[in-house]
Amino acid sequence: MLCFFLGIIGMIVQGAKGNEWAWQYRRWESIEQFKQTERLWIYAGDALLILSFVVGGIIGAMNHHYRGQRWQGWLLPPRRTPDGWAAFPGCETS
Numbered sequence: 001m002l003c004f005f006l007g008i009i010g011m012i013v014q015g016a017k018g019n020e021w022a023w024q025y026r027r028w029e030s031i032e033q034f035k036q037t038e039r040l041w042i043y044a045g046d047a048l049l050i051l052s053f054v055v056g057g058i059i060g061a062m063n064h065h066y067r068g069q070r071w072q073g074w075l076l077p078p079r080r081t082p083d084g085w086a087a088f089p090g091c092e093t094s
Contacts, residue, residue: 019038022034022037022038
């Protein structure tokens with residue numbers, strides 16, 4: 001729980017002070033060069049966010065589609081068997 005709150009606090013601090021730290025970290029030829037670099041990082045972050053939603057949606061759709069069918073893979077949670085938990089359905093030991 002502590003790591004969760006420290007992570008949120010870290011994100012807030014980095015969001016508030018990130019540009020200032022980036023400006024101080026190295027010498028920039030001009031303010032325009034700095035702003036252009038920051039803009040590229042914003043685009044990269046946005047692309048990564050969109051990509052994570054797309055991949056998450058694909059995995060969620062696959063999980064929804066294959067649940068209940070015979071296919072048993074890493075997208076499905078373990079099931080309870082009469083004699084205990086199976087690592088994956090279909091992998092029960094006798």
